[in-house]
Each structure stands twice: as structure tokens, then as C-alpha cells.
Amino acid sequence: MTSPILSARDLQIGFQPSRGSRTVVARGLNLDLYAGEFVCLAGPNGVGKSTLLRTLTRLQPALGGEVLLSGRALHAYSNKELAGMVSIVLTEHVQVNVMRVRELVGLGRSPYTGIFDSRTQQDEAAVQKALELTDVVHLAERFVQELSDGERQRVMIARALAQEPLLLVLDEPTAFLDLPGRITIMHLLRDLARGRQQAVLTSTHDLDLAMRTADRIWLMDRNGGISQGSPEDLVLNGEFGRTFSQLNLRYDALTGQFEEEGDDAKPVVLRAEGLAAVWTARALRRAGFEVLVDGAPELPFVEVEGQGLGACWRLTWQGVSREVSSIYALLAALLELS
Amino acid sequence: MKARPDKTTTIRGPAARGWVIALFAIILAAAFVVSLSLGSVSIPLKDIIGILLGKPALKESWTTIILNFRLTKALTALLAGAALSVAGLQMQTMFRNPLADPFILGINSGASLGVALAVLAIGTTGSILMAGISTAGDLGLAIAASIGAGLVLGLILLVGRQVRNPTTLLILGLMFGYAASAVTSLLIYFSLPERIQAYTVWSYGSFSGVTWSQLRVMAPVILVGLAVTIFLPKPLNALLLGEEYARSMGVDVRWTRVFILLSASVLAGTVTAFCGPIGFIGVAVPHLCRNLLHSANHKSLLPAAALLGGALALLADAIAQLPGSQFVLPINVVTSLFGAPFVVWVIIKQRKGRTSFSV
Numbered sequence: 001m002t003s004p005i006l007s008a009r010d011l012q013i014g015f016q017p018s019r020g021s022r023t024v025v026a027r028g029l030n031l032d033l034y035a036g037e038f039v040c041l042a043g044p045n046g047v048g049k050s051t052l053l054r055t056l057t058r059l060q061p062a063l064g065g066e067v068l069l070s071g072r073a074l075h076a077y078s079n080k081e082l083a084g085m086v087s088i089v090l091t092e093h094v095q096v097n098v099m100r101v102r103e104l105v106g107l108g109r110s111p112y113t114g115i116f117d118s119r120t121q122q123d124e125a126a127v128q129k130a131l132e133l134t135d136v137v138h139l140a141e142r143f144v145q146e147l148s149d150g151e152r153q154r155v156m157i158a159r160a161l162a163q164e165p166l167l168l169v170l171d172e173p174t175a176f177l178d179l180p181g182r183i184t185i186m187h188l189l190r191d192l193a194r195g196r197q198q199a200v201l202t203s204t205h206d207l208d209l210a211m212r213t214a215d216r217i218w219l220m221d222r223n224g225g226i227s228q229g230s231p232e233d234l235v236l237n238g239e240f241g242r243t244f245s246q247l248n249l250r251y252d253a254l255t256g257q258f259e260e261e262g263d264d265a266k267p268v269v270l271r272a273e274g275l276a277a278v279w280t281a282r283a284l285r286r287a288g289f290e291v292l293v294d295g296a297p298e299l300p301f302v303e304v305e306g307q308g309l310g311a312c313w314r315l316t317w318q319g320v321s322r323e324v325s326s327i328y329a330l331l332a333a334l335l336e337l338s
Numbered sequence: 339m340k341a342r343p344d345k346t347t348t349i350r351g352p353a354a355r356g357w358v359i360a361l362f363a364i365i366l367a368a369a370f371v372v373s374l375s376l377g378s379v380s381i382p383l384k385d386i387i388g389i390l391l392g393k394p395a396l397k398e399s400w401t402t403i404i405l406n407f408r409l410t411k412a413l414t415a416l417l418a419g420a421a422l423s424v425a426g427l428q429m430q431t432m433f434r435n436p437l438a439d440p441f442i443l444g445i446n447s448g449a450s451l452g453v454a455l456a457v458l459a460i461g462t463t464g465s466i467l468m469a470g471i472s473t474a475g476d477l478g479l480a481i482a483a484s485i486g487a488g489l490v491l492g493l494i495l496l497v498g499r500q501v502r503n504p505t506t507l508l509i510l511g512l513m514f515g516y517a518a519s520a521v522t523s524l525l526i527y528f529s530l531p532e533r534i535q536a537y538t539v540w541s542y543g544s545f546s547g548v549t550w551s552q553l554r555v556m557a558p559v560i561l562v563g564l565a566v567t568i569f570l571p572k573p574l575n576a577l578l579l580g581e582e583y584a585r586s587m588g589v590d591v592r593w594t595r596v597f598i599l600l601s602a603s604v605l606a607g608t609v610t611a612f613c614g615p616i617g618f619i620g621v622a623v624p625h626l627c628r629n630l631l632h633s634a635n636h637k638s639l640l641p642a643a644a645l646l647g648g649a650l651a652l653l654a655d656a657i658a659q660l661p662g663s664q665f666v667l668p669i670n671v672v673t674s675l676f677g678a679p680f681v682v683w684v685i686i687k688q689r690k691g692r693t694s695f696s697v
Contacts, residue, residue, distance in 0.1 A: 083586060086586070098634045107587060110589065
């Protein structure tokens with residue numbers, strides 16, 4: 001493999017508010033990031049994902065170890081050199097008034113312009129290309145404060161791209177977005193990494209989406225340890241289960257979903273086929289039942305006949321049998337009987 | 339999403355902004371002429387221009403009035419308005435706070451303390467010193483105010499290099515201001531009424547007390563303070579996104595902050611020293627410029643603020659003369675009383691166009 005764009009060696013991250021006092025968030029981190037790679041940094045809230053990203057981008061100093069950017073120590077770069085290699089998108093909602101999208105994206109050219117900020121053709125071309133890549137060309141003359149959250153986030157990514165970085169780092173870029181918005185952003189990030197000579201590193205809460213899009217996941221646990229691997233590897237080797245078990249969550253390797261770990265889940269036997277089976281099982285789990293394929297006859301028994309519009313759910317329990325025409329009614333009946 | 343028709347977008351591009359700035363320059367020139375022609379003695383415009391060009395006037399007294407009173411006053415107003423507006427713009431952007439003004443870090447409280455010390459404390463304790471200050475005239479007050487403002491500025495710069503968070507700096511500035519004001523209040527409390535009167539008159543603010551000899555100090559300082567801002571549009575634009583984004587785009591935030599603090603404080607401190615604390619212009623003009631130019635780009639905003647600030651200070655002074663009467667109002671009364679409704683009107687008008695009131 002080629003040499004990494006960014007690598008961390010025995011990195012120690014945290015805060016040092018004053019001399020002598022320091023709070024270590026994580027230590028002994030060894031990480032590598034390669035060109036063309038889309039990496040998601042995942043983990044429970046408060047484990048130090050932002051601290052790691054801020055340390056890797058030099059927004060805060062490392063407490064120990066070293067970070068290498070293109071093989072050279074991160075602290076050896078000047079501000080301007082670094083700005084031409086690494087760009088960021090922060091969680092913080094940027095409040096700017098009467099600034100047009102093209103102007104905002106143009107700020108990304110700062111590392112390349114002189115003290116009077118005069119723009120060359122090359123600068124304008126880079127801005128235009130950033131607008132195109134993020135699909136916001138049609139918004140270029142709009143004011144930033146008029147944009148929706150999703151549009152605004154794409155514009156902030158465009159600004160970061162205008163810096164023509166080797167490495168694009170984002171902190172929770174999907175935090176304020178609805179589901180379609182989140183999917184759009186994650187796909188955009190994946191496409192930006194793929195087939196280009198840059199790496200994209202983003203932290204996210206959205207594990208489900210990260211698993212569908214990331215080339216690799218850095219999974220950070222409560223003790224500040226990071227396990228790396230393709231999403232599927234992390235499922236198979238049980239890292240997901242281990243990381244999130246501390247939160248009363250159980251990672252179901254079969255469904256690829258998190259389940260709340262309840263001790264009082266009541267078993268229900270379900271016999272069904274096709275889509276109806278999938279969604280009925282899902283609804284039962286949501287309502288706090290454990291879904292079994294086979295079980296003792298005294299357990300509640302749900303049978304689904306037919307599919308789609310004509311489907312019918314039959315619930316048999318304690319000698320009572322009831323037939324309903326929707327999952328909603330089925331759950332109501334279950335609650336009533338139990 | 340379909341692009342909705344953008345009614346607020348009457349001004350597009352740098353060319354249109356250039357025209358608005360040119361318009362501000364014309365307004366400034368007009369305000370300057372108006373300021374020269376207003377006064378208790380009526381002098382024809384033709385003669386005013388003649389006097390300015392060095393020709394002998396119809397009456398000897400006219401030359402004296404124009405050159406030694408009206409011209410100094412107009413130049414002072416112009417410089418003060420420009421300085422306060424540019425300083426206010428810098429502070430609003432640096433702190434990303436629409437309510438920031440040039441004095442937010444306590445510069446004018448420091449100047450007030452200096453003046454209070456000169457007028458009140460020294461006045462009551464040592465009449466010889468006071469006599470010395472009187473002979474130095476208002477220049478004595480200017481020196482006292484400069485020392486006060488300079489001390490606060492030094493404190494701010496000292497702290498500004500250490501503090502990471504701009505909000506912390508803001509709070510510290512506020513505390514400096516409170517402390518200085520408290521000492522000033524204490525001095526007033528223990529002073530003789532006639533001394534308090536002198537202090538109060540200074541605190542109303544005035545452009546008319548500045549003489550040529552004072553202008554020789556004030557003008558170069560302000561012009562230098564304004565001139566160095568040609569290096570600031572790029573870092574100020576980046577700072578609109580916050581310090582971290584600015585840093586990630588290659589801006590040396592610490593150095594920039596010291597540069598901005600120095601420039602804004604010298605501008606504001608100089609005006610306060612010579613004219614007294616002039617409120618309102620420094621906070622209102624940046625907002626007017628943003629709203630009228632439809633831009634947050636400091637390449638346009640800085641010259642626009644200087645021109646419009648100068649023009650509005652001249653107009654405020656003209657109104658303060660109460661043309662046709664013998665009364666002269668304090669300049670702060672005029673800027674706030676006439677300026678506030680005007681700014682409210684501009685902002686409400688713009689708000690309908692979805693442009694919100696922020697930095």
C-alpha cells in the first residue's frame with residue numbers, strides 16, 4: 001500500500017487547561033489514513049471523537065506521541081501550509097449574514113491568496129469546481145442565511161473543498177439533518193474520497209449510515225481505545241457488540257441493528273413469511289417482545305396469513321384467538337391480553 | 339429546491355458595491371460643504387470655497403471663522419466618524435457580536451477615568467497642577483484621556499495575547515470598564531460641583547473644541563489607524579466564520595487579533611481623547627453599511643464604513659447646531675435621538691427582505 005496521508009503514532013489526546021493539570025481522553029493511538037479512503041469515526045457520545053479530530057487537525061495540541069501529515073510532523077507545518085492540505089467542517093452552526101454562497105466558498109481560497117486576497121482564474125475555477133462537486137451551483141448567488149440546514153452543510157463542505165485539501169475532516173456533519181439529508185451528505189463524502197487523491201475523515205453518530213458508506217470505521221470506546229476495520233469486520237469480530245454493550249445496547253449482528261437490552265422482554269412466537277415477517281418481527285421487538293420462531297404452546301403465538309393489503313394477523317394466547325388486519329391492532333391486542 | 343425570486347438582491351457583485359461606495363463619498367463631500375456653511379454667521383458658499391482655496395474673503399472675520407472654527411470642526415467630525423465606524427466594524431466582526439462597539443473593551447471608560455482624574459482629583463487637590471492643565475487648554479484633557487485609554491489598551495493587549503477565547507476577552511474588557519467607571523464615579527462623588535460641570539461637558543462629546551494644534555496630533559494618528567486596515571479584509575472575512583475556521587484557512591489568529599485590537603483601540607481612544615465619548619456611530623454605521631451594501635465582505639465594508647461614518651458625524655454635527663437658532667445640542671444627543679429611529683427604520687425595512695440583524 002502507498003504511504004498514508006495522515007498517521008498517528010502513540011498519540012495521546014486530551015486537555016491541558018493549565019500547566020500541571022491535564023485530562024487525558026485517550027492514549028496510545030496508532031492510526032493511518034490513506035488517500036481515496038472514506039473513514040468514519042464512530043463511538044458513544046463523550047468518548048472523545050471531537051478531541052481526536054481537533055488534535056489531528058491541530059486545532060488543539062497533542063498531549064503526547066506524534067501526528068504525521070504526508071510523513072512530516074504536523075507541528076512543523078506553518079498555518080498556511082497546513083491550510084492547503086487539511087480543511088475542516090465543524091459541528092458549530094455558522095451564523096453569517098448577507099454573505100453569498102459563492103463568497104463563503106471563496107473564503108476557502110484564503111491559503112492560496114496573498115495579503116490583499118486578490119483572486120486568480122485558478123481560484124475562481126477551484127471555487128466553481130467545489131460548487132459543482134457538492135451540487136450547489138444553483139445556490140451560488142443566494143445568501144447563506146436563506147439556505148436550509150442540508151444546503152448549508154453542503155456549502156460548508158464546498159468551502160472546505162475549495163481549499164483543495166489532501167484531507168477533509170468533518171465533525172458530525174449530519175447532526176442537524178433529516179434522514180434524506182444525512183444520506184445525501186454521507187454519499188457525497190464517500191464519492192469525494194473515491195477516485196480522488198484525498199482522504200475524508202468524519203465523526204458521526206449515525207452508525208447505521210456509516211456502516212453502509214464508510215470504507216473503514218474507527219470505533220472509539222469508553223476507554224479511549226480505537227478499533228479499526230471495515231464495518232463488516234467490526235461486526236464479525238464482535239467489536240461493535242463490545243463497544244456498545246457498555247450502554248445497555250445490544251448489537252444484533254443478524255439485523256445490523258441496535259437493540260435495547262431489556263431483561264423483561266416477553267417471548268412471542270411468530271410464524272410468517274416474506275416482508276410481512278420482517279416488519280411484524282420489527283414491530284414486536286419495538287414493543288418490547290422477544291421474537292421466537294418456535295416455542296412452547298403457552299407462549300403468545302402470532303401467525304400472519306397473506307401479504308400486502310390482504311394480510312391478516314392471528315393472535316392465539318391463553319385459549320383466546322383474535323384476528324386483526326393491521327400490526328397496530330395486533331400490538332394493541334397483545335398489550336390488552338398481557 | 340427552486341430558487342425563489344430574490345427581491346433583496348438589488349445589488350450584485352463588486353461593481354455595484356463600488357457605485358454605492360462612490361455614492362457614500364459624494365454624500366460625505368456634500369455633508370462636508372453643508373457643515374462649513376452652517377453657523378451663526380452666514381457666509382456665502384462662493385466665499386467659503388474661495389477661502390478654502392486661499393483667496394482673500396470679503397470680510398477678514400470670515401476667513402478666521404471658516405479656517406479656525408468651521409474647517410477644524412468639520413475635519414474633526416469627519417475623522418472621528420470614520421474612526422469610530424471602522425473601529426466598531428472591526429470589533430463586531432472579531433467578537434461576532436452585533437452589539438459590539440468601539441468601546442466594548444472599556445477604552446472610553448479608561449479615557450473617562452483619565453479626564454476625571456485630571457479635572458476632578460487634581461483640581462481638588464492641587465490648584466497649581468490644575469492651573470497648568472488650564473493653560474494647556476483642552477489639550478490637557480486630551481492627554482489625560484489618552485493616558486487613560488492607553489492604559490486600558492495596554493491591559494487588553496496583555497490579556498488578549500494570553501486568552502484563547504474571544505468571549506473571555508469581552509468579559510474582561512467589560513470588567514476593566516466597570517472598574518474604571520467605578521473609580522470615576524468615586525471621583526465625581528467627592529468633587530466640587532463646578533469641577534463636575536467641566537467633566538460633564540466633556541462627557542457630552544463635541545467636535546468643536548479641537549484646534550489646529552490638536553488636529554496635528556489627532557489627524558495623523560487616525561489616518562494611520564485607518565490606513566493599516568487595508569491589510570485586514572482577508573483575516574476579517576475569515577473571522578466571520580469564527581476563529582477556528584479562520585485558523586484552518588491559514589489565518590494567524592493571534593497576530594490578527596492583536597493587530598485588530600491595536601487598530602480599533604487607537605482609533606476609538608484617539609477620538610474619545612479629543613472629542614469625548616461619542617456613542618452610537620460606532621455601533622450603527624457598520625450595520626447600515628452591511629444592510630445598504632448587502633455584503634459582509636470587508637473589502638467593501640471598511641471603506642464604506644469610513645465614508646458613511648464621516649458623513650453621518652458631519653450631519654449629526656450640522657443638526658446639533660440647530661440651524662437658525664443660538665442653541666447647540668450635545669453631539670451624543672443628536673446621534674442617538676435622530677440616528678436611532680433611522681437605523682430602526684432601515685433594519686425593519688431590510689428585515690422584510692429576510693436579511694437578519696447580525697454580524
